[in-house]
Amino acid sequence: MQILETISLKLKLLPDDKQVEVADFIDFLLSRLYEEPDAEQILDETSGIWAGELDGVAYEDQMRQQWEHRN
Secondary structure, three states: OOHHHHHHHHHHHOOHHHHHHHHHHHHHHHHHHOOOOOHHHHHHHOOOOOOOOOOHHHHHHHHHHHHHOOO
16 A cells, blocks of 8 residues: 555544644645755754853863763
8 A cells, every 4th residue: 555545544534623733734844844944043942052151062062071081
């Protein structure tokens, strides 16, 4: 059985509102497929990871060095 046939059969078993959710999810996946990553947005989304640190990479390197030198 082809993947499209399998998905189609399973989709038909779902109630109408869940079928709409599946269609919305497929639209979301398609939009992400052709979307270029936005570096500024990624940095904004991850800015709280090293709160209070100006340079997260330097902080991470410092933490790794401390971890390597522990007894």
